[in-house]
Amino acid sequence: MPTLSPASVVAALRAAGCVFAEDEARLILSAARTPDELAAMVDRRVTGLPLEHVVGWAEFAGLRIHVEPGVFVPRRRTEYLVEQALAQAPDASVVVDLCCGSGAVGAALAEALGPIELHAADVDPTATRCARRNLAPYDGHVHTGDLFAALPTALRGRVDILAANVPYVPTGEVGLLPAEAREHEPLVALDGGSDGLDILREVAMGAPAWLAPGGCLLVETSERQLPSAVGAFRGAGLETRVAVSEELYANVVIGVRGVGV
Template identity: 75%
Template sequence: MAAVPVSPSPLADPSLLVAALRAAGCVFAEDEARLILATARTADEATAMAERRASGLPLEHVLGWAEFHGLRITVEPGVFVPRRRTEFLVDQALARAPHARVVVDLCCGSGALGAALAVALDGAEVHAADIDPAAVRCARRNLAPHLGRAHTGDLYAALPAELRGRVAILTANVPYVPSAEVPLLPAEARDHEPATALDGGPDGLDVLRRVAAGAAEWLAPGGCLLSETSARQASAAQEVFARAGLAAHVAVSHEWDAHVVIGVR
């Protein structure tokens, strides 16, 4: 995306902001301009936001938030942006365990999944964990209104020991892009999101294997593990879950082009 100078008075003339965003290559310039104008407090702030967007910064990092499952999720620069297709994972979790009392969100990023589940499962105990301290800071902000807790560390090592055998819903939106394909990702992801949130190893399933291998120890009887994957990897991901002793299947949303592998203890 090429940087394009923005008029100093976008609030006075929103069409100038739209034109600048379109010239920078923003496909949904009108929608992005509307969100910038709704978020900015002054004309100068809107101008600065538009210039950051035109330089290639993801819109959610420019705004400071992303919409996810009806919530406004805080997203700081450098933190993985929750994808709308991942709402399908949340819906699958709620369909499987509509009365869950203990929820864990591994590889939580901004904590979007944990926050969405906390809202839907009013009163549930919600924990999130990520290896990236910046992501955990975001997750703490997003979970705080729901009394959720976020922990820094590598997968299960970050969790309080008393959660073992009690987790009804375990979500893990792990990195699943094969290492060789990371350079082929859109620049917004490749240049502005942490590699640890994208790179899943040679076949994209390295982190998924680790999550699946430890799941039975943490899940309650009948508890479920859910993880997003790609259409190409879905069959292999299902086999990973099965080899870990979970009853596994893949749920598909053609509307969102989303694939979620689900394993039940």
Template identity: 80%
Template sequence: MTTVSPSSVVAALRAAGCVFAEDEAELLLAAARTPEELTALVDRRVAGTPLEHVLGWAEFRGLRVTVEPGVFVPRRRTEFLVEQALAQAPDATVVVDLCCGSGAVGAALAAALDGVELHAADIDPAAARCARRNLAAAGGRVHTGDLFEALPGDLRGRVGILAANVPYVPSGEVPLLPSEAREHEPLVALDGGADGLDVLRRVAAGARHWLAPGGCLLVETGERQAPAAVAAFTRGGLTTRLAVPEERYAHVVIGVRPWSATPTS
């Protein structure tokens, strides 16, 4: 790229297939401190690097969330999961962001629920490092490990909101994902097994032991998988419903631990 005029940035992005070229150009122009830096940013975006990785941040529920290279980019549709969590448990005092990635969900919940005890966990060390940056201001504790194994034992029976942004792409469909996801996001954050529900089933089976009475588990899933996901929640002893917004393509399964139920170890 030989020029750094706004119109040339838009043209370069549009030629690379960026649907929102004008919006992306505005963000890149604001981020660059010099013409040379702008050229480098545009070149990375044109080469297929996700915009959020180029900028180093993503917007999520009004927050600027740090997104480091190789870390899953939070999707705007996942804001619906946060909204459902706040509606279901507006007085929650203990929040867990499982499969946290950058920690965007936990950060958004902490911002809306002042003074909560916040925990987050991810099996990917790079994601955990990124989440620590995003959750430090909220006093969040970030753990590295496989699902519930990563959490402190004293959280059992205390969690008011358990948000789990699990991978749910069927293994056979991962090659069909956009190259931005396939080439720049970790496979562990995308691949949900043969039918996309391997991790979801594990979370649904164990959540009741960690939830407080009346506490809720929320997981995003695909439209085709929703009936099986609801069934997995119900088998896990949760009172379950499916939430689908009219204006956004998102399917969130919500399970609540009944007040009368006493989980077994």
């Protein structure tokens, strides 16, 4: 098989509708180890596999996060959640990445905070297998199970940062997502129920029992869901505020367990 030239890779990606064909071509060309592998990677991308699944990693908060087919790809906007967590709890020593997917949020927090007790959990075994690889450099503990039920009970009342990148797409709108997400990422990482907030409410209600006094819960959501999300946090007894990044189209709800609670 003749080796694909950089120009032919760009042309193939552009013909497939890749908006950033030149950038994607550079990544694929740098990742491919042989001409056959290059051809296979281009073919997978052209047929719609997310670029991150093709090359095997995603850039997040300056880190290369390993991702594999069937795992939710970390979004750049979620870097804002990490920034807000660090601003809220810069001296955190116990961190939980709930609904962790690849473990990108936990890895970014551990990288910034230094040595911490790090736990991550997800209901999807494919995700937790991926997260174990990403969190191994930080001695992270990864658990498979449904939300708080997956966590060791010894964490109750000790968590300084509880980052939960919950699914928040309303069930009726999942079909409107880009094909890359709809066809190649797990539904459990996307579908948040009828109004998109089912998992968020469950996490908000359970969080106070796991947070240390002054500990914080952070969840990403959409702009239109903010009022309901804030209501769920306040209903759980959390001191609540909202942080918004217009540049990243990111909306983060932050809830803090009161020191005397």
